[in-house]
Amino acid sequence: MKYQGNIKKMTCDLSDTVEYVLPIGGERVSINQFIDKKVSFNYLHQINCIACGKKTNKSFGQGFCYTCFTQAPEASECVLQPDKCQAHLGISRDAEWAKQHCLVPHVVYLAVSSNIKIGITRKTQVPTRWIDQGASFAIIVAETPNRHIAGTIEKFLMQHYTDKTSWQGMLKGNVMETDLLAEKEKACQYLPAELKQYCTADNKITEINFPVNQFPAKVKSATFDKTDKVAGTLTGIKGQYLILDNTNVLNIRRHNGYLIEMDVTD
Ligand SMILES: [Zn+2]
Structure with missing residues (x-):
């Protein structure tokens, strides 16, 4: 074929x-x-x-x-640095795109492959984002009304967790042993009150098996x-x-x- x-x-x-x-x-x-x-x-x-x-x-x-990289909304600075997203202030490369991609519910999650990492994504991208990163397990830590707040929570938790996947370790099938529920509780404890309010009661752990x-x-x-x-x-x-x-x-x-x-x- x-x-x-x-x-x-x-x-x-x-x-x-x-x-x-x-x-x-x-x-x-x-x-x-x-x-x-x-x-x-x-x-x-x-x-x-x-x-x-x-x-x-x-x-x-x-x-x-290069032109789209510097101008297209899907290559905005806030894609890689969500805490810098200004869509909630009415500032973006494209207002309509921002309405659909930034000003929509986001989740902050912990995902486990060979290491444990913090990340954010649009709520509709669960579990796609986790699969893309090769995570074996993931849990939602917080849910927010927009990208900026999720990015702020992530930035805060990056003091305690990496935001990177070790791709070699992930591909070798190493899975870190960890109690994700306990980690979520810890992560929420780290947050100041104004951010802690976004922590979710949903403690479902998603398991992902790859072919x-x-x-x-x-x-x-x-x-x-x-x-x-x-x-x-x-x-x-x-x-x-x-x-x-x-x-x-x-x-x-x-x-x-x-x-x-x-x-x-x-
Ligand atoms: Zn182009």
Whole structure:
């Protein structure tokens, strides 16, 4: 089977095991079915901006041309630094976009992979965000009416928790042993009263299982910025990574907008 087109970040469904779909050109390819098959990706030396579609020599901020990176609302400063979001003050790159992405309910969460991390996302992005990060377990700590307050809580809790996932540890399948409920209670205790009010009573712990045959002992990151072809037997999918030959890992999200030919054989 052959597919060709610009790839985008995989979408996913939380079932017993996560079901992944890879958007490639106009097609949406269910990718779990290719586990144990030989897949090869050929980079066709073209990147199209995921916002405006124009060709760009280089990808900025995981998929944008330089113009969109500096102007498009989806590449706003508050995407990476939510506490700096000013949409609640009426300041944003695009008021309509901000209404739908910043001025909507957000959650602050703790997620566990090889480490425990703090993060925020729009409420509608649960559990997608957790799956994208390769988390094995996650719990909602707080729910807020907008991005700015969630970002402020996250910033506060970054004194106690990292906001980064260790991607190597995550891909090796290391899962830190921790009592998430106890951590949530601790996290809420750390918060000053004006932020503590957003802590939720919902203490559900979401467990996420990824389609991985066997976790690699070591991982090597492959990128189309350095090589034209990435190929091997697909041995697993976790986060936004495809694991090939139980060693080489390809971060799909990093290659948002790259024009690729994908070949699958038995
Ligand atoms: Zn663009």
